[in-house]
Each structure stands twice: as structure tokens, then as C-alpha cells.
Amino acid sequence: MIIINNMKYQKIKDFKTKYNIDELWRNYDENKTTENRNKLIEHYLYLLYKPVKSIYPVCRNTHEMSDIFQSAVIGLIEAV
DSSP: OEEETTEEEOOHHHHOOSSOHHHHHHHHHHOOOHHHHHHHHHHHGGGGHHHHHHHHHHHTTTOOHHHHHHHHHHHHHHHO
């Protein structure tokens, strides 16, 4: 667990799923359910931390880190 500005975040390695990514995409292509989509999103969540951490110093006066992360998650959801 990482604490930044009194916000608790899981470590990046904790977000990686145990699923085979090719299998996840194949399952999602065959059956576009919310469950399959969520597994894909969970797999890629760890990729959001580095960009969020690099953007935060630029806009910390106007945005909380959790708001930036939430926006990044919404972008990931729309990308899938």
C-alpha cells in the first residue's frame, strides 16, 4: 500500500491479474460482457500510475491526485 497526500493506493504489482491477456481479449471479443471488460480494465490499471504521478505536479493546485486517477480510469474504460 502506498500513501500519497493521505490517499491510499495499492502497489502496481497488486493490480496485475493472473489471467492470460490474450485469453482475456479473446473472451471479450467473443462475449462483450461487463465481467470480461472489467477483467481487461483490472489488467491494465497498473499502467495509469506513472502518467498520473507525472501529471500531478503540473496541476496539483487545481486537482487532487485521486481526481486525475479517476479521469485516467474513465479514459481506460472508454479505450476498452
